[in-house]
Amino acid sequence: xxxxTLMASAALALGLAxxxxxxxxxxxxxxxxxxxxxxxxxxxxxxxxxxxxVEEEFGDAVETVFVENVAEGPDSERVMTQMALxxxxxIFTTSFGYMDPTNNVAAKFPDVKFEHATGYKRLHxxxxxxxxRFYEGRAIQGHIxxxxxxxxxxxxxxxxxxxxxxxxxxxxxxxxKKVNPDVEFKIIWVYTWFDPAKEADAAKTLIDQGADVVxxxxxxxxxxxxxxxxxGVVTFGQASDMGQYAPFPRVSSIxxxxxxYYIARTRAVMDxxxxxxxxxxxxxxxxxxxxxxSDAVPAEVREEALAMKAALADGSYHAxxxxxxxxxxxxxxxxxxxxxxxxxxxxxxxxxxxEGDIPQ
Amino acid sequence: xxxxxxxxxxxxxxxxxTPVLAVVLTMIFGGILFAVLGxxxxxxxATIFWEPIFGEFAFFYRPQLLIKxxxxxxxxxxxxxxxxxxxxxIGAEGQYIVGAICGAGAGLAFFPTESVLIxxxxxxxxxxxxxxxxxxxxxxxxxxxxxxILVSLMLVYVAxxxxxxxxxxxxxxxxxxxxxxxxxxxxxxxxxxxxxxAGTGMHWGVVAALIAVIFAYVLLTxxxxxxxxxxxxxxxxxxxxxxxxxxxxxxxxLGMSGLLAGLAGMFEVAGPSGQISIDFNVGYGFxxxxxxxxxxxxxxxxxxxxxxxxxxxIGGDIAxxxxxxxxxxIQVFQGMLLFFLLALDVLTNYRVRVGRAExx
Numbered sequence: 001x002x003x004x005t006l007m008a009s010a011a012l013a014l015g016l017a018x019x020x021x022x023x024x025x026x027x028x029x030x031x032x033x034x035x036x037x038x039x040x041x042x043x044x045x046x047x048x049x050x051x052x053x054v055e056e057e058f059g060d061a062v063e064t065v066f067v068e069n070v071a072e073g074p075d076s077e078r079v080m081t082q083m084a085l086x087x088x089x090x091i092f093t094t095s096f097g098y099m100d101p102t103n104n105v106a107a108k109f110p111d112v113k114f115e116h117a118t119g120y121k122r123l124h125x126x127x128x129x130x131x132x133r134f135y136e137g138r139a140i141q142g143h144i145x146x147x148x149x150x151x152x153x154x155x156x157x158x159x160x161x162x163x164x165x166x167x168x169x170x171x172x173x174x175x176x177k178k179v180n181p182d183v184e185f186k187i188i189w190v191y192t193w194f195d196p197a198k199e200a201d202a203a204k205t206l207i208d209q210g211a212d213v214v215x216x217x218x219x220x221x222x223x224x225x226x227x228x229x230x231x232g233v234v235t236f237g238q239a240s241d242m243g244q245y246a247p248f249p250r251v252s253s254i255x256x257x258x259x260x261y262y263i264a265r266t267r268a269v270m271d272x273x274x275x276x277x278x279x280x281x282x283x284x285x286x287x288x289x290x291x292x293x294s295d296a297v298p299a300e301v302r303e304e305a306l307a308m309k310a311a312l313a314d315g316s317y318h319a320x321x322x323x324x325x326x327x328x329x330x331x332x333x334x335x336x337x338x339x340x341x342x343x344x345x346x347x348x349x350x351x352x353x354x355e356g357d358i359p360q
Numbered sequence: 361x362x363x364x365x366x367x368x369x370x371x372x373x374x375x376x377x378t379p380v381l382a383v384v385l386t387m388i389f390g391g392i393l394f395a396v397l398g399x400x401x402x403x404x405x406a407t408i409f410w411e412p413i414f415g416e417f418a419f420f421y422r423p424q425l426l427i428k429x430x431x432x433x434x435x436x437x438x439x440x441x442x443x444x445x446x447x448x449x450i451g452a453e454g455q456y457i458v459g460a461i462c463g464a465g466a467g468l469a470f471f472p473t474e475s476v477l478i479x480x481x482x483x484x485x486x487x488x489x490x491x492x493x494x495x496x497x498x499x500x501x502x503x504x505x506x507x508x509i510l511v512s513l514m515l516v517y518v519a520x521x522x523x524x525x526x527x528x529x530x531x532x533x534x535x536x537x538x539x540x541x542x543x544x545x546x547x548x549x550x551x552x553x554x555x556x557x558a559g560t561g562m563h564w565g566v567v568a569a570l571i572a573v574i575f576a577y578v579l580l581t582x583x584x585x586x587x588x589x590x591x592x593x594x595x596x597x598x599x600x601x602x603x604x605x606x607x608x609x610x611x612x613x614l615g616m617s618g619l620l621a622g623l624a625g626m627f628e629v630a631g632p633s634g635q636i637s638i639d640f641n642v643g644y645g646f647x648x649x650x651x652x653x654x655x656x657x658x659x660x661x662x663x664x665x666x667x668x669x670x671x672x673x674i675g676g677d678i679a680x681x682x683x684x685x686x687x688x689x690i691q692v693f694q695g696m697l698l699f700f701l702l703a704l705d706v707l708t709n710y711r712v713r714v715g716r717a718e719x720x
Contacts, residue, residue, distance in 0.1 A: 037687060067680040069687040070640035074632035078424050079677050085417045086682065097639055100544055111703050121538060160638060161528055163538045190636070346537040360529040 027179045028090070028270050030054060030262075032066040033076060034062045040194055042066065042219025042239035043256070047094045047117075050059045050258030057263045061270070072097025080105040090269045092262065093117065101282035103127055113274050115265060115319050118164065120345065125276050130261060133282030134164070135171040135344070136312045137254035139217075139319040140290055140305050141236050142175030144252060145183075145213040147301045148234045152182045155206025156217040157199060157223060158189045161358045163347045172215055175308075177353055185240040185354055186211055196222035207233055209236040211296065224250055230269035236294075252305075253291030260286045320344065325352035364710040370564070374708040376449040379654055379661070382700040383668070389700075390693040395625055397681050408549040408675030408693075423561025427632050430455070431624040433663055434569040435648035438536025438574045438617030440657040444580070445592040447613045449498065452621040453645025454519035455490040459524050460629040464636045466494060466541055467551035468531060471543065471578025478550040482626060483564075490622015491615050492577045493519065498614035508614065520641070539636030545629065553631030565627030569666075572620055577659040588612065621645060638668035650698050 032051050036044035051064050065088070076098045083091050091112045093102045099119035106114045106124045114124075118131045145154050145281055151187045154176060158165050169187065176183045187297060188202040199218045203226035206214055213234040216223045221242050227233035235245065237253025245309040259281065268274040281287035290309055294304045311317035322333030327350040333339060350358065369671035391401030409434040412421035426604050435452045449455075463486030470478050497511035524540075524719075531542040545551045556562050580586035592609055600606065624644065629636060651669050655661030 030680070052611070065681045065684070067677050067687070068679070072637065072639050073634075073642065074427060074628075075642060075677070077632075078428075078674065079681070081420060082417070083681060085420060096539070097637055100546075100634060104546075120539075123510055160524070160540060162540050230624075317609075348538040359525075 004045070004275040027061060028266065029086075029088045030062055030064045030266055030269075031080075031091040032064065033070050033079055033083070033091065033093045033095075033098060034066060034068040035070060035072065035097070036194060036219075037068050038066070040219060041221065041242075042194065044094070046239055046256040047092070047253070047258055049263040051092075051258035054262050054266050058265040058266065058270075064265060073101065077101035077104055080114075081108070088112060090115065090266060090274075092265075113265075113269055120278075122276055122278065126275075128265070128276050128278070130279040130281075132287040133280060133319075134254055134256075134288055135167045135275055136282040136319050137173045137288050137290055137314065138168040138171035140308055141209065141215060141252065141254065142172035142177075143179055143308060144236075144293070144297060144301060145172065145215065145234065146176030146178065146180035147304075148251070148297065149176075149183060151210045151212045151214045152180065153184050153210045153212065155203070155211030155214040156187045156200045157187055157206070157214065157218055158187050159193050159217045160191060161189060161360075163345060166350070166358060167344060167347045168217055169354065170347065173354050174320070174324065174351060186262060187354075187356060189219060189359055192218065194219045196220040199223050200226045203227060204230070221245065237291050237292060243291065245292030246292070248296040250291075251296050252293045255289035255291055257286055257289045281314065283309060284315060296308070326350070327352055327354055347355040361715065363713045364706070365713055367709060367711050370709045374548045374704075375656070376441055378704040378708055379493075379656065379665070380699060382654075382704055385635035385700040385704075386693065386696045389696055393689060393692060394685065397685065397689060399685060404679055404683055404685060407679045409673060411678050412671055419559075421678075423555075423559065424473055424565050424674055425667055425670045426561035427563070428673055429666040430563075430566040430569045430649050431628055431644045432651045433666035434565065434572055434624040434627075435617075435621045435645055436651040436655065436666060437569070437572045437659060438620035440615050440652045440655070440659070440662060441576060441579075441589060442613035444591075444657050445589040445609055446596065447610055448509045449494060449512050449614050449617045450509050450649065451494070451499070451514075451516045451519075452617060452648055453641055453643065454512070455493045455618040455621035455640050456625035456628075456645045457519040457523050458493040458625070459486040460551055460625030460633075460640060461523060461531070461586075461636060462486055462622070463626030464545060464551075464629045465526075465531060467545060467548065467630065468543060470550070471548060474550045476550070479553070480541070482551060482630060483623065486493060486626025487619045489621070490625065491619040493622070494614045494618020495611070496576045498611050501610055501614075501634060508610070510647075512614075516645070523636070523640060524638050527636055527640075531636050533635075540638055544634045546631075546634040551630055553627050563627065565624065565631060568623055568627060573659045573663055580659070585612070621648075629708050634640035654697070654701055658677045671695070 019051055034044045038044055038048040051066060054062060055064055070076050070079050072095060080091055092115045092200045094117045096118045099116055099121050102114050102116040103123045105122050106127045110126055115125045116129050116341045119129050124343050156169055173185050186206055188206060190198045190202050192198055199220050200222040203214050203223035207230045214223055214227055215236060216238050219239050224242055224245040233249055234251055235249040237250050239256050241255050242250050293305055318338035320339035322337040323335045324333045326332045378555045387405050391405055391593040394404040439449055439452060463482045466485035467478055467482045496515060500506040500511055501508045527540040533541060533543045553563050588604045592604055647669060651662060651665045655665035672694050680684045680687060
């Protein structure tokens with residue numbers, strides 16, 4: 001017997017394949033697969049906040065389960081299968097590396113809905129993808145950073161040279177440059193999402209090179225601590241608010257807020273209105289939050305930043321608006337033109353003015 | 361005053377009983393840990409050890425035991441050969457990574473050509489890659505007397521950087537929209553290490569692990585080289601007088617463990633995992649060290665130990681999801697296993713004396 005039929009017949013025999021309620025289990029069961037520990041204070045922590053929000057919203061009508069520290073690859077595939085076998089109706093898989101495993105498992109359980117974060121593959125009608133337009137937050141960061149820097153040098157801790165991160169660097173640079181034409185970016189790649197020691201080293205190196213603003217695309221608070229120690233260096237919280245470093249060095253933050261999306265999708269499963277789609281929401285939909293801009297930022301700069309936030313939220317302003325050239329001088333966007341989602345999703349070039357090469 | 365002194369004649373029975381005792385003690389103290397965390401200890405232990413083998417969905421978990429256990433056994437067999445001779449290869453994780461890169465690279469070089477020759481070529485490339493990576497510490501030790509523990513361990517971090525570079529550059533999927541990670545070998549039939557019988561978990565890596573076990577068993581019990589390995593570990597001076605060439609033994613043991621680790625990586629990337637990605641390695645090379653010792657450096661013991669470790673991983677994930685146990689508690693549980701094993705080993709070989717030391 002083929003594995004899929006084995007699965008399907010087993011599921012049928014146990015009455016799991018009949019949708020959310022056909023087998024009589026009253027609660028909608030929602031599973032979450034996490035790549036890190038729920039206490040990481042960043043990426044996974046915020047996903048778990050979303051899970052708790054689902055529990056709060058629906059109370060006894062839902063049951064949530066999660067497994068943390070799940071390695072990408074076969075381990076994640078096993079954990080997803082296990083959740084589906086245990087009767088999950090909806091499973092959120094919250095790391096890019098879960099993309100192929102999510103689609104593999106979705107093929108075996110056509111009645112279970114799968115939601116994969118930050119990926120692009122929806123090979124089956126029961127797979128959706130979702131991500132957040134973090135680059136909108138980066139635009140606001142860039143604006144504040146450009147205004148705050150005195151040395152005109154902004155340090156940037158990059159995790160991996162992938163479109164997501166490159167988009168953030170470009171967005172921050174464009175808006176820093178707009179308010180401060182002399183600004184210069186120094187970028188260090190640490191090849192990790194979460195490694196306090198490496199992040200601290202990178203922050204110190206950037207500060208030694210004259211950076212008085214350090215932006216990070218990594219999840220620990222180590223750069224904040226390094227900035228505090230050095231004194232006079234501005235930072236921004238990443239993924240989580242990192243409010244313990246406010247009002248200075250942390251002057252604002254980009255917060256991932258998955259709660260509205262998780263609640264909406266859980267409700268869709270309950271109502272039977274769930275369908276496969278790709279969601280890429282930003283500040284407007286509340287998926288990207290901007291942490292409180294502290295008093296360390298001059299009032300007028302804060303006003304400008306909040307105005308930009310409002311414009312990004314209502315769609316009257318796009319973070320990638322021409323005229324813009326690519327790093328090699330070739331045209332990217334004409335005057336007034338905005339970047340389309342396809343270009344943004346696969347962004348693999350720096351905009352004009354950023355020095356250095358994207359590592360290959 | 362408490363002293364420990366060597367037992368003149370360690371009990372032979374105890375040497376074989378300690379792994380079993382260690383498992384029992386782990387269950388008892390793990391149960392206490394789970395009880396302190398507010399979970400039913402019996403249910404937790406049953407979920408970890410019983411559920412995957414005899415539970416409702418055992419038809420799914422039993423094959424998973426093979427998938428999770430095969431790389432552990434394959435690597436541990438190689439490590440055990442060296443450990444027996446007092447040659448400490450701690451860098452199997454690096455050899456595993458390089459084997460996977462070489463294996464996947466050899467396959468992807470021919471994409472999309474289909475041929476029955478591609479898979480054997482990949483096996484060869486994976487084995488060679490792991491072997492070559494292990495030859496670095498081996499040659500350095502033989503030529504310059506460097507410490508193979510340090511060199512092999514440090515090369516793990518080099519291999520991880522190489523893996524990141526490959527995922528972002530040379531082996532990146534050209535159709536992946538700029539995201540890191542290679543093409544998925546599961547979708548390339550000639551290169552796919554598929555299950556030999558669907559639904560059994562039996563892929564070529566499992567077959568290779570079984571062959572390695574038989575090979576190691578015969579080598580150690582019937583072959584002159586196996587005798588040289590054992591004598592070198594137990595009485596190095598006697599081995600030297602007996603004409604064993606220590607340099608050649610270092611080259612053989614490190615080379616063989618690297619080769620097997622490389623094979624494990626190659627079978628993993630071509631099968632269960634499917635692609636080279638930044639986070640491809642999940643610590644099999646380090647866990648295999650535990651497996652080797654838990655199995656008493658004996659090929660048959662290693663098979664049992666590998667399956668047991670696989671069981672705690674799979675059962676641990678089930679316990680996380682069904683009972684809400686934190687991942688850290690599962691890791692403590694696995695750590696206890698090694699701790700009790702080592703503690704019991706000490707008590708087997710030494711005895712504790714309370715009282716004043718006699719004046720000699």
